[in-house]
Amino acid sequence: MTDETITFTIDGAQVQARPGQTILEAADEAGIYIPRLCYAEGLTPHGSCRVCTVKVNGRFQTACTQPAADGAVVENDTDELNDMRRDLVDMLFVDGNHFCSFCEASGECELQATAYRLGITAPKYQFLWPRRELDCSHPEVFIDRNRCILCGRCVQASRDVDGKCVFEFAGRGPEKRLIVNAEANLADTDLSELDKAAEICPVGAIVIKRRAYRTPVGQRKYDKVPIGSDVERKRRDA
């Protein structure tokens, strides 16, 4: 059993992993937080946001996709990497139209919370102000593509967890956008508000109706603790 254990370091700290675990999975279990956005437990990691980029033996890799290797030297919480993560989060902010002040996800939004954790108050890049479409056709769930960070969680969840295929991506490059399995409207798909795909959005792009603003500011999830606290709690408890 001990022969199977992989041992490596993250910022000098020893971390153990089981064969087949990624660096991110091993770090989570060890209570070391690596920032991430597109990663979600229960889905297959695929490295679209790039926020979890770490340095493995001097080479940049995404922690969510890179298998843990015995003896690897991993850097995570360095200025170089955190600067890059700030750049990536800034890019996501200017790539969409993110108005936190009235967004239904504010206070529970993983993009917003990651920005705060990284110390960002405003993006360094110019806003691109793209034209993005809304879809409020469905009785229970709406899509606001202004907030979509193209993480792909909903596409995967609908396909691999819900056994449907409500979401996909169309176009490429800056034109890449979320589409639904119908001519245009979400209402013409088989999406249910009970689907995993309906609740897995890290931001306010897929929103269940009539639940917004219920929790007062100050009592929302990330008002109370920074994102990543649930991971780091394991380290304190260990």
Add this chain to the structure above:
Amino acid sequence: MSNDLESTVQQVCEAQGKDRTRMLDIVREVQRRLGCVPGAAMDRIAAAVGAHRNEVESVVTFYAFLSEEPTGEVVIRVCDDIVDRHAGALRVLQVLGDELGIAPGQTTPDGKIALRTTPCIGMSDQAPSALVNDVVVTYLSPDKARRIARALKKDPNPAELVTKIGDGNNAHELVGSMVYNNVRRAGEVLLGDHHANEGLRKALAMTPAEVIRDVKTARLRGRGGAGFPTGMKWDFTRSSPGEHRCVLCNADEGEPGTFKDRVLLTERPDLLFEGMTIAAYAVGADLGVLYLRAEYAYLYNFLQHVLQARREAGLLGRGVSDKQGFDFDIRIQLGAGAYVCGEETSLISSCEGLRGDPKTRPPFPANRGYLGYPTTVNNVETLCCVPPILDRGPGWFSGIGSEGSPGTKLLSICGDCRRPGVYEVPFGMSLREVLDLCAADDPAAVQMGGPSGTLVAPGDFARAICYDDLATGGSVMVFGAQRNLLEVVHYFLEFFIEESCGYCTPCRVGNVLLQRRLEKIMAGRGEPGDLPFLQRLGATMRATARCGLGQTSPNPVLTAMEHFPDLFGPRLHEPADRFEPSFDLAAALREAETVAGRSSVHGH
């Protein structure tokens, strides 16, 4: 009308065995027959192959040559790459538009002729050029463009446009193209004489492990640009378990300014297929795919004919060359207009009927590739090097060229030189020598390796062309002193924005941000702080992008900054006032003014 659509889709899907991994072939054929792939067709395709409508839409909307909206009976795609622009492509585009009465992006009112622009189509040596459906039209001029537009208006039949036939196999009855090979220098490995199928014969007399050993001894490296050791790649593929193994040939040749594989496909197809067969023997593969970019569709029938002849000669199929147990055959997968599909995992995705997104790595193709099987993806030129290595021996091969880069390299040279075309030179030759060969009279800059390579200044022309110094997959673009190099860099960024798959944040967003900052400098609003901005953004993109496209797309601007500092320095000034020079107040207010119906007191 809808019956036509239904029966067309039904026929097309059945011809592909209702196989959803053949989605690209299905939608290409529907596009060809209907002029587009409308929603109704997507629904029926999905039903026929057991997929979902949005999955079909995902594929159709990914590729530039496919369209949901009607295009036309004839689609003219004028190549507007920078080299073509320097040769007059925009004037040609203007003339076509004027004659047809439409702007690029539009279709004539009768629905017959559509006008589009497209990036490099592999004809940079005979620019300006265009595609008229699958027909390649080269050496365009305003007069020629006018004649073409008038001819098409009379009779929208692109085949009638070919009046003068090119050289070599361009004149073959199954090609019948006006394209010229423009081979300026043949070398001893690829474009000179070769003993047909001798390499294969010798390979089959060895064991697969011995074949790989020979390729390793020759130190053959990938000739598509990345330079990965071929023998090592084959070793990894061979030692990966799988019910099948695959040899995929990358004939996407999308790097602007690269057209050397075009010549190999035209003049040495048997050599290529022989190389693929040796590769298959070496790695234990039974499946072969030639991924042929859509822009080279004019070679498709000819290449199929060559494959069929090889089958009839027993060189493909069951028991290749009577070797019991060695079965191998090759199919041709046509692309549909996506540079990113030259990336090996995107190429695999495309062959599997998906969007051309690169795949998550690990696993690497050698372990899990095409349809999940161990796969080696090799460039056309790399595979063409294999038969000579087996035939004449690895020692002969590694004796040519330089220590770190054995063998010869095909260079496709274009731009401001008097003899553009394809040159086979030994590795290690200096760029200066190459510029003399192609008669570049007054080169001010050379883009080595296309936009994903490096912009080289005259001070570095003495450097050697090889993997460890000035590396290139073949593209050599020469720019004379009259060219605006910032315009060149700007175009390269436009190219990457257009071709990015959009999967990852740094590439999807970063390229746009780089381009906007460059535009600020070009518009006379540059500040000293712009340089560290570009440097840092470029560094983040290089480090965090998911594939080679985003990892190299900052190269034009970063190498321009490094090798041509005077392009930037004199253009950068501290702003006189405290306002942010990139913010245009008048532009920002325009929309609000329109909505409010009056002018703002600000910004005018």
